[in-house]
Amino acid sequence: MSNSIRKVSSFGTLHVAEARIRNMAKWAFIILFAAVINPTLYLVSIGIGVGSLIDANNGVEGVSYLTFLAPALLASAAIQGSSDEVIFPTMAGFKWERTFFGMRSTPLTARQISLGIFLAAMVRTIVSVVIYWIVLYLFGALESDTAWLAMPAALFAGAAMAAVMLALAAKIEKEDFFFTIVGRFIMIPMFLFSGTFYPLSQMPVFLQFFGWISPLWHATELGRYLTYDYPLPGIQIFIHIAVLATMMLVGLFLSARVFDNRLEK
Amino acid sequence: MTTEAVQLSERRLGKFGDKYFAGRPQQVLLRNWISFKSSAWIAVVSGFLEPVLYLLSFGYGIGELVGSIATPGGEISYAAYIAPGLLATSAMNGAMLDSTWNVFFKLNESRLYNAMLATSLGPLDVALGEIAWALMRGGIYATAFTVIVAALGLVTTWWALLAIPAAIIVAFGFASFGMAITSYMKSHHQMNFFYIFLLPMFLFSGAFYPLTVFPGWGQAIIKALPLRQGIELVTRAMSGEFGIHILVNISYFMVMICVGLFFTTKRLNALFMK
Amino acid sequence: MSEPLIHARGLTKTYGDFVAVDGIDFDVAKGESFGFLGPNGAGKSSTMRIIGATSVRTSGTLTILGKDPEVNGPQIRAHLGVVPQQDNLDVELTVSENIFIYGRYFGLSSSFINKKIPELLEFAQLEEKKDVKVQALSGGMKRRLTIARSLVSEPDILMLDEPTTGLDPQARHILWDRLFRLKEQGVTLLITTHYMDEAEQLCDRLIVMDKGKIMAENSPAQLIKDYSTKEVLEVRFGSDRNQEMVEVLRPLAERIEVLPDRILLYAEDGEQLLESIAAKGIHPNTSLVRRSSLEDVFLRLTGRTLVE
Numbered sequence A: 001m002s003n004s005i006r007k008v009s010s011f012g013t014l015h016v017a018e019a020r021i022r023n024m025a026k027w028a029f030i031i032l033f034a035a036v037i038n039p040t041l042y043l044v045s046i047g048i049g050v051g052s053l054i055d056a057n058n059g060v061e062g063v064s065y066l067t068f069l070a071p072a073l074l075a076s077a078a079i080q081g082s083s084d085e086v087i088f089p090t091m092a093g094f095k096w097e098r099t100f101f102g103m104r105s106t107p108l109t110a111r112q113i114s115l116g117i118f119l120a121a122m123v124r125t126i127v128s129v130v131i132y133w134i135v136l137y138l139f140g141a142l143e144s145d146t147a148w149l150a151m152p153a154a155l156f157a158g159a160a161m162a163a164v165m166l167a168l169a170a171k172i173e174k175e176d177f178f179f180t181i182v183g184r185f186i187m188i189p190m191f192l193f194s195g196t197f198y199p200l201s202q203m204p205v206f207l208q209f210f211g212w213i214s215p216l217w218h219a220t221e222l223g224r225y226l227t228y229d230y231p232l233p234g235i236q237i238f239i240h241i242a243v244l245a246t247m248m249l250v251g252l253f254l255s256a257r258v259f260d261n262r263l264e265k
Numbered sequence B: 001m002t003t004e005a006v007q008l009s010e011r012r013l014g015k016f017g018d019k020y021f022a023g024r025p026q027q028v029l030l031r032n033w034i035s036f037k038s039s040a041w042i043a044v045v046s047g048f049l050e051p052v053l054y055l056l057s058f059g060y061g062i063g064e065l066v067g068s069i070a071t072p073g074g075e076i077s078y079a080a081y082i083a084p085g086l087l088a089t090s091a092m093n094g095a096m097l098d099s100t101w102n103v104f105f106k107l108n109e110s111r112l113y114n115a116m117l118a119t120s121l122g123p124l125d126v127a128l129g130e131i132a133w134a135l136m137r138g139g140i141y142a143t144a145f146t147v148i149v150a151a152l153g154l155v156t157t158w159w160a161l162l163a164i165p166a167a168i169i170v171a172f173g174f175a176s177f178g179m180a181i182t183s184y185m186k187s188h189h190q191m192n193f194f195y196i197f198l199l200p201m202f203l204f205s206g207a208f209y210p211l212t213v214f215p216g217w218g219q220a221i222i223k224a225l226p227l228r229q230g231i232e233l234v235t236r237a238m239s240g241e242f243g244i245h246i247l248v249n250i251s252y253f254m255v256m257i258c259v260g261l262f263f264t265t266k267r268l269n270a271l272f273m274k
Numbered sequence C: 001m002s003e004p005l006i007h008a009r010g011l012t013k014t015y016g017d018f019v020a021v022d023g024i025d026f027d028v029a030k031g032e033s034f035g036f037l038g039p040n041g042a043g044k045s046s047t048m049r050i051i052g053a054t055s056v057r058t059s060g061t062l063t064i065l066g067k068d069p070e071v072n073g074p075q076i077r078a079h080l081g082v083v084p085q086q087d088n089l090d091v092e093l094t095v096s097e098n099i100f101i102y103g104r105y106f107g108l109s110s111s112f113i114n115k116k117i118p119e120l121l122e123f124a125q126l127e128e129k130k131d132v133k134v135q136a137l138s139g140g141m142k143r144r145l146t147i148a149r150s151l152v153s154e155p156d157i158l159m160l161d162e163p164t165t166g167l168d169p170q171a172r173h174i175l176w177d178r179l180f181r182l183k184e185q186g187v188t189l190l191i192t193t194h195y196m197d198e199a200e201q202l203c204d205r206l207i208v209m210d211k212g213k214i215m216a217e218n219s220p221a222q223l224i225k226d227y228s229t230k231e232v233l234e235v236r237f238g239s240d241r242n243q244e245m246v247e248v249l250r251p252l253a254e255r256i257e258v259l260p261d262r263i264l265l266y267a268e269d270g271e272q273l274l275e276s277i278a279a280k281g282i283h284p285n286t287s288l289v290r291r292s293s294l295e296d297v298f299l300r301l302t303g304r305t306l307v308e
């Protein structure tokens, strides 16, 4: 490929992302409002409410429950936000408004469309994660100097999940119950069984398996390592990063293929 | 010409609410049943799963960190402590979903209600039929949840069966209220306001921890909220230790149901006849 | 004549500040076939919904079978078969389930409806699709099902809001034929349409509406007689020359209408007019003589064409 074509092709992705971001900007207020209010509510309610019960008992891992919970909530918010931000536009693009078919009749390629949607979702996720992190910081939930690195870790989890959901949302042609199914069988179980609220090791082994395939657990482990002195051997750090990276790359690869198939039809 | 349809409708003349009501809400139920039979029922049936997952995750996971909880009836496990709150919360969520989004959708998107109201059904038939369907569904979910709670050994008395009607009362309160509020909604953006209200109510109504973590004034506000009342009602029913206080909870919901139905009926024309 | 079946005086509907139906008067007699003709936004569907007792009027009086739809909605609707402009079939159900449940809404017994279903499926030519979900039907099939469904209660007033939009020509003619037979059986028909031929074929009497008001009311033939000449000559000179030819042509015809792409010249005898134009040495690029239609009536009344 010549250099100039390469340039055009990468700009294509940016154009798609730009269109998405302009669209999101209309909802900027709601997005920002939710980004601030959600963590605040969860921290006060679960962190302090449930936390007071736990801290009064034996605590967890020698830190306050708030500190324990913070990186998990951060990663969870990143995953939720990025997933929403790929699922809805993808459904709209293929089905409700069929905008992707319009885009496809311009020089844009299917792969650029899928990447553009993904990129836009990441921009939104960065905003949410930064705000969330600031709220956590203000609540005094972040203890270590490396705590700011929890942001990229959470973002990474958001990217891994978004890539997979992008492929899935593009693959589904009948959306009737897609949202119910995704919520009930993917999002909520992941939120509840990824070592979010207590160490994964507390669950029976057969349930721990769920954590291993959950991007939330991998990001939470990294986040805990970065926000307080949670011991994590180097090899495990490597594994967590590798799993998230694999999910993201496989997800993006599959998305490009599915987009290609559906748009070429 | 007097067809069967005409005779039937004439027969109701002069009877209760003949202006709004044809006495046939069961046909709306029948419609939902036919649709349910052939739908992706996995999505409907699995509706009771959410509180069960919370129960398993929080009850056992967080339970291990929390230990047991002191209640007026003695020490109980954390799982047993949160079970009624989860039941009340899921009754609320289900009822709100059915009476707000689903009503709004069938009204404005699929125009199902337009079709129903082009027949000799009245708006009250539609409203009652939809609420009844929501309550039946809620009742089945509540039963499934209660059976699971019992199977996990978290209840100690047969009175716990009362948790099912208690959950239905909670659902009824929220459904009639939700429908009344929906009748004032103009666009689906406004519908989001429900959720701005529901999430904090869920998080602060003490489904997961005793209200005593909050200062006195905070507790007073929370106790006035319907979800808190619902949690208390289900908790008392499930434990079999009602005391006189359960009457307060029940009255709260009776008022909520009546006020909700009053406004829904009053606004039926605005709701269904644009 | 006995009391009219539908009787409206000063019927008005506003949405916020916007007046959609502006104080209209009309009567429909039993067994009559009554049409509403008008461009988009004229207020036809709004009027139909008010008559169908599914929309509340803002002011004016309206009685249907001597009853007020605001007081006796369910009783009035028991007489009606309604085909709304936009299909509102139950997309989660199959074709025959749609007919079945619709009959149940009227309170009809299952045995009655089940006898009726094959007949209506035949009417809609959907026998092969009876167990298919409505979602999977084509647009025209949905339309036919909506019409068939409206007949399940054997209504004595059938209200059709643009019944043939989306139907292919064959299905349209079949529908006209069926509606004719219903009319023969004494069913009163209320029809809105944009199609002249449909209005002329089906309606005994019609009102022409524009911007919520009634512009004229009569039988199609009489409307044409009153508001137009017998024939019309359509001429085209190409878009640049149309305008300059208008002044030359004006004295020659009884009336003249200028459309963006053509000029309409009204006369009792179109051929003769064409000859007299040619005699003056004027030669249009194309010319066409036809009979006047409701379209011309509409143009005369509103200065606009019906189908833009």
Ligand SMILES: Nc1ncnc2c1ncn2[C@@H]1O[C@H](COP(=O)(O)OP(=O)(O)OP(=O)(O)O)[C@@H](O)[C@H]1O
Binding pocket: B274, C015, C018, C019, C020, C038, C039, C040, C041, C042, C043, C044, C045, C046, C047, C085
């Ligand atoms: N629910 C509503 N809310 C607000 N305005 C409405 C509503 N329904 C109709 N209108 C307005 O009332 C006017 C008349 O609408 P109506 O649907 O009666 O027209 P119509 O004659 O049936 O037109 P068409 O030929 O396009 O079907 C339109 O300007 C429309 O925008």
Ligand SMILES: [Mg+2]
Binding pocket: C044, C045, C046, C085, C161
């Ligand atoms: Mg219309």
